[in-house]
Amino acid sequence: MIVVKKKTIKDVAELANVSISTVSNALNGVNVVTPETKQRVLKAAAELNYVPNLMGKQLRSGETKMLGFFTDSVSGPYFYVLVEAISRAVAKLGYGMQVIVPSDHKTLMNNILGNVVDGAIIFEHMINDDDIQQILMHSVPTVLLDRPAHGPKMSSFIFNSQAEGYEATKYLLNLGHRRLGFLAGYENNHDSHLRYAGFKQAIEEAGLNSDEMPVLSGLFEEEASYNAVKSYLHYADEPATAFLAGNDLSAIGAMKAIVSLGYKVAEDFSVMGFDDIEISQYFRPALTTVRNPIARQGILAVDELLAMINGRVGGTEQVLDGELVIRDSTGFAKH
Amino acid sequence: MIVVKKKTIKDVAELANVSISTVSNALNGVNVVTPETKQRVLKAAAELNYVPNLMGKQLRSGETKMLGFFTDSVSGPYFYVLVEAISRAVAKLGYGMQVIVPSDHKTLMNNILGNVVDGAIIFEHMINDDDIQQILMHSVPTVLLDRPAHGPKMSSFIFNSQAEGYEATKYLLNLGHRRLGFLAGYENNHDSHLRYAGFKQAIEEAGLNSDEMPVLSGLFEEEASYNAVKSYLHYADEPATAFLAGNDLSAIGAMKAIVSLGYKVAEDFSVMGFDDIEISQYFRPALTTVRNPIARQGILAVDELLAMINGRVGGTEQVLDGELVIRDSTGFAKH
DNA sequence: TTTGTTTTGGCAAGCGCTTTCACGAAACTT
DNA sequence: AAGTTTCGTGAAAGCGCTTGCCAAAACAAA
Numbered sequence A, B: 001m002i003v004v005k006k007k008t009i010k011d012v013a014e015l016a017n018v019s020i021s022t023v024s025n026a027l028n029g030v031n032v033v034t035p036e037t038k039q040r041v042l043k044a045a046a047e048l049n050y051v052p053n054l055m056g057k058q059l060r061s062g063e064t065k066m067l068g069f070f071t072d073s074v075s076g077p078y079f080y081v082l083v084e085a086i087s088r089a090v091a092k093l094g095y096g097m098q099v100i101v102p103s104d105h106k107t108l109m110n111n112i113l114g115n116v117v118d119g120a121i122i123f124e125h126m127i128n129d130d131d132i133q134q135i136l137m138h139s140v141p142t143v144l145l146d147r148p149a150h151g152p153k154m155s156s157f158i159f160n161s162q163a164e165g166y167e168a169t170k171y172l173l174n175l176g177h178r179r180l181g182f183l184a185g186y187e188n189n190h191d192s193h194l195r196y197a198g199f200k201q202a203i204e205e206a207g208l209n210s211d212e213m214p215v216l217s218g219l220f221e222e223e224a225s226y227n228a229v230k231s232y233l234h235y236a237d238e239p240a241t242a243f244l245a246g247n248d249l250s251a252i253g254a255m256k257a258i259v260s261l262g263y264k265v266a267e268d269f270s271v272m273g274f275d276d277i278e279i280s281q282y283f284r285p286a287l288t289t290v291r292n293p294i295a296r297q298g299i300l301a302v303d304e305l306l307a308m309i310n311g312r313v314g315g316t317e318q319v320l321d322g323e324l325v326i327r328d329s330t331g332f333a334k335h
Numbered sequence C: 001t002t003t004g005t006t007t008t009g010g011c012a013a014g015c016g017c018t019t020t021c022a023c024g025a026a027a028c029t030t
Numbered sequence D: 001a002a003g004t005t006t007c008g009t010g011a012a013a014g015c016g017c018t019t020g021c022c023a024a025a026a027c028a029a030a
Helices: A009-018 A020-027 A035-047 A054-061 A079-091 A105-113 A129-137 A161-174 A190-205 A222-237 A248-260 A277-283 A294-309 B011-015 B018-026 B035-048 B052-062 B079-090 B104-115 B128-139 B161-174 B192-207 B222-235 B248-260 B278-282 B293-310
Strands: A066-071 A094-098 A119-123 A142-143 A155-159 A180-184 A242-245 A269-270 A287-292 A317-320 A324-325 B068-069 B096-100 B117-124 B142-145 B155-159 B180-183 B244-245 B270-272 B287-289 B317-320 B323-325
Touching: A009 A020, A009 A035, A020 A035, A066 A079, A066 A105, A066 A294, A079 A094, A079 A119, A079 A294, A079 B079, A094 B104, A105 A129, A119 A294, A142 A294, A155 A161, A155 A294, A161 A190, A161 A242, A161 A269, A161 A287, A161 A324, A180 A222, A222 A248, A242 A248, A248 A269, A248 A277, A248 B117, A269 B104, A277 B278, A287 B068, A294 A317, A294 B244, B011 B018, B011 B035, B018 B035, B068 B293, B079 B096, B079 B117, B104 B128, B117 B293, B142 B293, B155 B161, B155 B293, B161 B180, B161 B192, B161 B244, B161 B270, B161 B287, B161 B323, B180 B192, B180 B222, B180 B248, B222 B248, B222 B278, B244 B248, B248 B270, B248 B278, B293 B317, B317 B323
Parallel strands: A066 A094, A066 A119, A119 A142, A142 A155, A155 A317, A180 A242, A242 A269, B068 B096, B068 B117, B117 B142, B142 B155, B155 B317, B180 B244, B244 B270
Antiparallel strands: A094 B096, A287 A324, B287 B323
């Protein structure tokens, strides 16, 4: 295997006996070059195995034809659904996509602001309001996911978490439940708060006192939820008959706790989650939950971002509604 | 919000009253600049909100400090486990990672060869032997995943699919099964073939005739598998008592088919899969399967790639062994 | 003081590419 | 035959940055 020194546009020009500008024109389909010349250039390029250096190209032209998807949470069910939707949408519009998982805050900002991509989709909890100001100052077209954009010019797509919490709770109330438990997420989780707000709202509207409803906190993981629900069920005099969990994993933990104590899910205790992760439909009993339009969020984000790159001024905040997915983990309240 | 024109190193130099080379040195920690000058530069940079243009930097220096993970299959359980493992490993070594999902073959090759990244991890079925030659010629450090590297200088990490198929089949044989069905993947799937080879090997070793064992093909999806198994079970005179599926999704489809006909999984028919995707442990009955060390594959790939970037010559092909995960979908053969 | 040595910072080249502009030849017009 | 337009091509500038090299300044040694 002979390693050949990297060929540049100059080498192609020499071999084809034309200037480098002609090579550039020929290769980029600018229609000012005769077919014969173009053929000659193409042939020379092929012969040399020429591949344009994208750094040079991008430095000069000022655009990368790349969109960046910045995220810190690679895991989780959202991630690949989003990446898939975004990458497809982006490709359709003649752009490329890069997923960038920055190791620290500085790397993150350097990549957003350092002309690496023409626009950014940010799904990132490292980012703060100052960063947003920075991005605005550098006028990098940007779309925020799952995070409201404070201020104009930056668009965002968020889920209607409060309404989802409200709808889910109403569904449980309609099944006759009057003592509802809420399994909250981490303290600082925005969505979890909103879901709880919706929960309270529905409770109050039904003429019940939301302060009397048990809230177990910090339970975004299966095991934590399992332990908490198990001990709650063990010690509570008159336990809740239905549980609304902050997410599906937590709901699954709750179901396992219920089963472990010899109770039946749905029959004895109803459980509901949020997100409709892949597992939820396979778990037995299959989990009743609320599904967010993740793929749609990705597609909308790409559309908006490309419009912004092409000059449209951003600043829209779109709220996407979830959808109730009723399965087998919920049932009528007993008496 | 006032949009300020993008600041360059030149602006910083002017404000700090030094030359641009001094700015560069100060900013990059080259130790040839007095602390006072450095302070002045840093202050000026902060004041102007200066962020270096990575295109310029990379064009000049010839390195991007970025590794590229090229993939076409975003979905699937492998994907995010790999991305997560790789991104962590890469960050630890002072590099960044980009996931690049090319829309077509040309984009793929341009991104690999166009100096966008210092090295490539390729998990890609678009790539063929010619492409590999190209990459070698351009001497881009590259690691292949799930695909043997033909020839020297390119390293690869593959799973030991044949051994896995062999072990899984032996496990089934040890449970007393004598009629085993194989649910094969797509025709052109490398792993599926190898797993089948292992299957045959174990069958023959046990003194049975592998040609008598039913093989259902093209079943890498749940529904296809469901339908095929259902009709097989319906029409077969003396059906197999155990099924080895080419992957977990296919195994799940088979289990659903078994249940839909009123049989019991494990008791009446054993089912086994490959991959140990997340669902498998949650599905009831939980699936017996073979787990591949995906995260480990990613970490090894990064280590190898960085060594290659730093001059070590590649060409190693490492085979990673899977691990039997015994759950509830398999049981002793009846009689 | 002179000479030699080190430190500090600036100049300028150039990474590979696109793009503006000018030029000469060919094709039209008058 | 001369003037005008069209067209293909090339020269050269410059995108933002790093870096080799050199000059100036500062210091140490003689």
